[in-house]
Amino acid sequence: MTQTKTPVPALRLSGLEKSFGPMKIIRGIDLDIPAGERHAVIGPNGAGKSTLFHLISGHYQPSGGSVRLHGDDITGIPPQLIARRGLSRSFQVTNLFPQLTVWENVRCATLWALGHKYSFWRNVERLADARQRTEEILREINLIERWNMPAGVLAYAEQRALEIGLAIASNANTLLLDEPMAGMSHGETEHMVELIRKVSENRTLLMIEHDMGVVFDLADRISVLVYGEVIASDTPERIKANASVQQAYLGTEVA
């Protein structure tokens, strides 16, 4: 990775908090993610990783603190406005448009960024830019052969790849991937790692992942989330060596 560090990080979380009633799920997270970094969030079940993603992407309203995207405050604004600013995400549980074809799924995700918005006067089939972009992405995620199948009938691993396709279709500069390898076989995971490596070039990547092999392989930096707090945020080597991380989390998982 070239170290072209800009003073403004792609993503800056300051004192981010989220409570559900009396339950404090996220307890004041401060985290800077420089542009172009591949950053992984790890942590035990219930640590608040998915909640953190929901806060950043606008799915949940934070109870306190702020989220800045390239310096702009996006705290608590609706997800569609965050998406339009170039932050895109995938979901832990496959979240597609099941009745639409693979082609239609990806094309829908390209439309806003290409400026077609709510147009009800142009034939969608004749939008050359949307067609090109859709084809590009389907080739990139290796689903071009499946383009005319409904997303709902794809194999699980294909659906996960399509999930990535939807996330990158808008040409977002910041990508949040929530457990992209969940439930995949060993071979499928390898393909997915390659795909993520490819799509995260020239992008900022923030991903949640349980598979430590994947995390140490892909990530430039790792943050460890335990009970709603980041207890360490460092390079994979130092995280491995970190005693408090070992105690809280890694000891049982990494041989």
Added chain:
Amino acid sequence: MSQKTDMKIPALPSDKRSSFLARFGIWIVAAIVLAGLPYVFSSGLAVSTMCMMGTMIIFALSYNMLLGQTGLLSFGHAVFFGLGGFLTAWAMNAVAGTSSPVPLFLFPIMGGFTGLVFGIIFGAVSTKRSGTAFAMITLGIAELVSSSALILRHFFGGEEGITLDRTDMVQVLGLSFGPQIQVYYLIAVWCLISVAAMYAITCTPFGRICNAVRDNPERVRFIGYNTQTVRFMAFSLSGLFAGIGGGLAAINFEIMNSAQMGVGESGAVILMTYIGGIGNFAGPIIGAIVVTYLQLMLSDVTDVWQLYFGLLFIGMVMYAPRGLAGLLALQQPLLQTRQLHHVAPYYILALLPGLVAISGLSMVIEMTYQLAVKTAAGPAMVFFYIPFNANSPLPWIIAVILFAVGTWLFLRAARLAGDAYSQALAWRKLP
């Protein structure tokens, strides 16, 4: 990504303009069919039936913009149909007798405009929510408008409704629109325009995003779209087309009655759309034609025709949730591989006991009706040209046997037909 993988890819969509025939062929055929229909079905009854079907096609398709395309279940769609009709009636009455040169065939625009305006007003409220809350709000709107019809008696004409005279407009090309056949062509032209416009909308970025909202509204927000805006636009546009349908209905019947925008009418359009099939653009067209025909035909032969509709609706929802269009679409792969003739006999085999079961059931219904409601007429009745006494046990026993045996045979035959269908499909997959 080598040349080799490309070999397996089905031809990708193209953004080139397709040939003239591919783009307009179906609409030209539709126009020819619409123009020719009155020559085939030329009786007065047939022409007025087709007029009703035309308005209902627009109405049902506009409803499917909500239900089938965007996944919005509205219980108040007749509000826009009715208001469109009333405003058209008022506009025509205002113009009638004056020398204003507005020809009759432009008045459905008034209906569409009214539908759009009220679609925007009511849509601004109802589309703030989705799902069940949205459905409840539309039900509230339907009740609200129905009850205002009782209050604003001058505008909605109370029980009698508002009458109009379509022949009182300025005549263009010598068209008086007195004869029903002229009204038929007026409705046919508007129907074709509306259907084509609604189809075109499904092929736009907005149309596809509507489908995405139907499939998974939450996800749509993360690809940059405001789902509330999508719902609002779909709601307003469907109001526009429902209003055109209402305007045409006013012209057709020359009377508008507040019952035409009531909850009953809103229910009828759900029935039509669903029986036709919400998953297919042509579904509501088929539904409007079939349901309108059945309505007219059944109300002629039985007083409790609505009960049969209820049964038909429940049956469709349970066993053919994709509607008549869905059933037809299932046959398409068989047609392509010329396998349909292997399966069709099984369909007939299932249909015959099905009809027997239905006749048994309707015998029970009609006998119950005869004894419970038509008490003045006594127990003597006629069913299928056979006179009998509803008080004697024999017809009851026969009815129950017909129903039980018919149902049992139907279920068996249906299973056979299902097996034959999957066998024919499997045959297709062999190399």
